[in-house]
Amino acid sequence: MCVEQHDVTVTIDPTVSATTATSVLPRGTEGIFAAIRIVMPAVDAALIGPSVYIVDGDGAYVYEYGPVLPNTTAWYPSEPNLVEAGLAPYWRGIDRVPVSGLSSQWSVKVIADAEQTESREIGFRLLFFVGADD
Amino acid sequence: MRVEQIDVPVTITAGAGATTGTGYLPVGLRGMLGAVRVEVPQMDGTTTVTITIHDEDDVAMFTKASVAENATTVLLPSDSSAPDWGTGDRIPIHSGPSPWYAKIVASGAQTSADMTTGVRLYVFC
Numbered sequence: 001m002c003v004e005q006h007d008v009t010v011t012i013d014p015t016v017s018a019t020t021a022t023s024v025l026p027r028g029t030e031g032i033f034a035a036i037r038i039v040m041p042a043v044d045a046a047l048i049g050p051s052v053y054i055v056d057g058d059g060a061y062v063y064e065y066g067p068v069l070p071n072t073t074a075w076y077p078s079e080p081n082l083v084e085a086g087l088a089p090y091w092r093g094i095d096r097v098p099v100s101g102l103s104s105q106w107s108v109k110v111i112a113d114a115e116q117t118e119s120r121e122i123g124f125r126l127l128f129f130v131g132a133d134d
Numbered sequence: 135m136r137v138e139q140i141d142v143p144v145t146i147t148a149g150a151g152a153t154t155g156t157g158y159l160p161v162g163l164r165g166m167l168g169a170v171r172v173e174v175p176q177m178d179g180t181t182t183v184t185i186t187i188h189d190e191d192d193v194a195m196f197t198k199a200s201v202a203e204n205a206t207t208v209l210l211p212s213d214s215s216a217p218d219w220g221t222g223d224r225i226p227i228h229s230g231p232s233p234w235y236a237k238i239v240a241s242g243a244q245t246s247a248d249m250t251t252g253v254r255l256y257v258f259c
Contacts, residue, residue, distance in 0.1 A: 001135055001258060003164040003228045034166075034226035035217070037193060075195050075217045078224075093222030127226040129166060 002131050004031060008124045010110045012050075018115035021122075022055070025099075025106045031128030033063060033078045033097035039123035043070045045114030052124070053111070054097075057104020063097055064088055067113065099128060136259045137168065142236045143252040146244045153180075153240045157252055159187075161230035165259035170196065170209040172238075172253045177203050179242030185209065185253060186239070190232035196225060227257055 006029055012021040033054065040049060051066025065080050078097045080090065091097050099106060108124050140163060146155040167187075174183055180203055187196040197216040198209050211225045219225055227234065236253045 001165060003166075003226045005228050034224060035195075037189070073191070073193050075189070075193055077217055077219050079220055079222075093220040095222075127228055129224065129226065 001129055003034065004128045004130050006126045006128070008108050008126065010108055010122045010124065012110060012112060012116050012120040012122070014116055014119065018117075019112045020110065021120075022107050022109045025054075025101055025108065025126075027101055027105060029101040029106060029128070030099055031130035033099050034127045034129050035075050035077060036063075036065070036127075037073070037075045037123075037125040038065075038068050039073045040068045040070055041120055041122065043112060043114075043120055044116050044118075045112075048113045050110050050112040050122070052122075053109040054099065054126075055107045055109050057101070057106055061088055062099070062106075063091070138163070138165065138255075138257045138259050140255040140257060141252055142255065143250070144236060144238045145251075146238065146240060146249040148244050148246060148248050150243060150245065152244045153242070154237065155249070155251075156235050156237050158233040158235045159227070159229040159255070161233050163227055163229040163234075163257060165227055165257040167196070167211055167225040167227050168256040168258050169211075170198075170253055170255055171206065172201060172209065173206040173251055174201060174203045174238075175249065175251060177240055177242070177249055178245045180240040180244070182241050184239045184241075186237045187227075187234060188237060189228075189234050195227075195234070227255075
């Protein structure tokens with residue numbers, strides 16, 4: 001078993017979409033999703049921060065976490081520990097979240113709860129377990 | 135699957151307000167954290183310590199407060215408060231090219247002599 005790291009930046013550009021932005025993961029990214037580090041800047045409507053998603057090649061949400069507090073940098077588990085409704089799918093601690101970008105392009109997506117008036121760059125670092133674990 | 139045992143020495147150098155020591159994880163250590171063992175000696179002005187593991191940018195990957203002095207304690211991934219790893223979660227370790235590090239923060243200053251201890255990490259590789 002080893003650990004691979006991928007850094008991704010997502011930018012909400014108000015001239016494109018005031019609430020939503022997507023950035024693709026490197027082609028071939030695959031493994032067991034282990035953790036995500038989110039560098040969240042200040043945002044408009046800062047009381048409720050954006051939600052982040054990992055999306056498969058067909059647009060389905062594989063991981064959802066949010067809201068993420070603005071002006072924070074933190075690691076988050078692959079299991080959402082929030083109790084808010086709507087987290088989908090709700091992976092439990094014993095589950096393993098698969099990511100497989102071999103045949104399709106997976107991505108990271110951000111949806112803000114309010115329109116942003118300035119460009120917002122949000123940084124992600126994803127860690128994956130790869131290789132045999134037995 | 136192999137298990138690597140990594141000893142990370144940490145020293146709090148005695149002095150006024152001396153509460154914090156840091157030790158770097160080896161560059162290239164990658165795997166899944168199994169357990170953290172820490173041996174905390176009797177200290178000055180201290181009843182507990184906080185154990186943290188940070189990435190290279192000082193973002194906490196593991197935090198456990200209120201670890202007793204004069205005791206040896208084994209901590210599990212689910213003991214972490216920030217991030218709050220639930221039971222069954224697996225903590226990834228990815229030290230390098232810039233090394234991650236372990237930090238010990240005492241609740242009171244170490245004044246009479248250096249406090250030398252450290253953490254032992256068990257990592258599934």
